[in-house]
Amino acid sequence: MSILVCGALAYDTLFSFHGRFDSQILPDQLHKISTTFLAPTMRREFGGMAGNIAYSLCLLGEKPIVMGVVGEDFEPYRQHLKRVGVDDRFIRLIRKQYTPQCFGIADKDGNQLMAFHPGAMDFATENHVSDIADPIELAILSPGGYTAFIQHSRELAAAGIPFIFDPGQELPLLSRDEIHEIVELASYVAINDYESELMRERAGLTVDELRKKVKALIVTRGSKGAEIYVGDTVHLIPRVQMPIKPVDPMGCGDAFRAGLLWGISRGIDWKITGRLANVIGAIKVT
Numbered sequence: 001m002s003i004l005v006c007g008a009l010a011y012d013t014l015f016s017f018h019g020r021f022d023s024q025i026l027p028d029q030l031h032k033i034s035t036t037f038l039a040p041t042m043r044r045e046f047g048g049m050a051g052n053i054a055y056s057l058c059l060l061g062e063k064p065i066v067m068g069v070v071g072e073d074f075e076p077y078r079q080h081l082k083r084v085g086v087d088d089r090f091i092r093l094i095r096k097q098y099t100p101q102c103f104g105i106a107d108k109d110g111n112q113l114m115a116f117h118p119g120a121m122d123f124a125t126e127n128h129v130s131d132i133a134d135p136i137e138l139a140i141l142s143p144g145g146y147t148a149f150i151q152h153s154r155e156l157a158a159a160g161i162p163f164i165f166d167p168g169q170e171l172p173l174l175s176r177d178e179i180h181e182i183v184e185l186a187s188y189v190a191i192n193d194y195e196s197e198l199m200r201e202r203a204g205l206t207v208d209e210l211r212k213k214v215k216a217l218i219v220t221r222g223s224k225g226a227e228i229y230v231g232d233t234v235h236l237i238p239r240v241q242m243p244i245k246p247v248d249p250m251g252c253g254d255a256f257r258a259g260l261l262w263g264i265s266r267g268i269d270w271k272i273t274g275r276l277a278n279v280i281g282a283i284k285v286t
Helices: 027-032 049-059 075-084 119-126 146-158 168-173 176-185 193-203 207-211 252-265 270-285
Strands: 002-006 010-016 041-047 065-070 091-093 101-106 112-117 136-141 163-165 188-192 216-220 226-230 233-237
Touching (some): 002 252, 049 065, 049 075, 065 075, 091 119, 136 252, 146 163, 146 168, 163 176, 168 193, 188 252, 193 207, 193 216, 207 216, 216 270, 226 270, 233 270
Parallel strands (some): 002 136, 010 101, 136 163, 163 188, 188 216
Antiparallel strands (some): 010 041, 101 112, 216 226, 226 233
């Protein structure tokens, strides 16, 4: 039995500007802004929630199946995933397209400017859960294109595959009715504290209401740990006390979700599963 990871694979190109944005941006000239930020440091990373989750699952000994769409520049990323054991048979290559790309620059105060190019993601609806003949015991639905997100939630439910609804940055794009529909189809919901407030605002679903609709509701609270709601029980998962200072929080939530999938697929106690997920997330941060 396999774990299926649905969502985006992307390249993240990150720059660091050693000054402050407001030193080069004139507030009264925002309507005709034209400036360049010198970025002495740059790094390019393999990203996208599906890629990140699958990578961490492999480090835990799994061989997850990834379903996503990529462009003609994907080959280095594909080799990176295959080296750790990811099943890439259902990563669809779209000709004459780029793999989704995120470009970001941060100043010394931590302010960020981001640009995202969806590229091949616009063709994500060409993938179907029914294409996968392998027996799937559990899936996670992470952001990978608005239309495909809804399509794949319905396909997973129709196939009888339990899945985690992990809305992430897709959440603001979903309507009230769409959020309610996917929650009803999902077995689990995994959100962070900001997304829990957004869920309440956009769909009128409070934490207490969400927990009644799924087998488990997982809410991460950053440095405060996490909460796992199962029926009338709330498991408080404490933060991990790490002797090493945090280095980079990007991808922490994805690593956490890999721990969730690993624990759920093995029927491990929720408190242990939550602690494992927190440890994996903390390792990523440090």
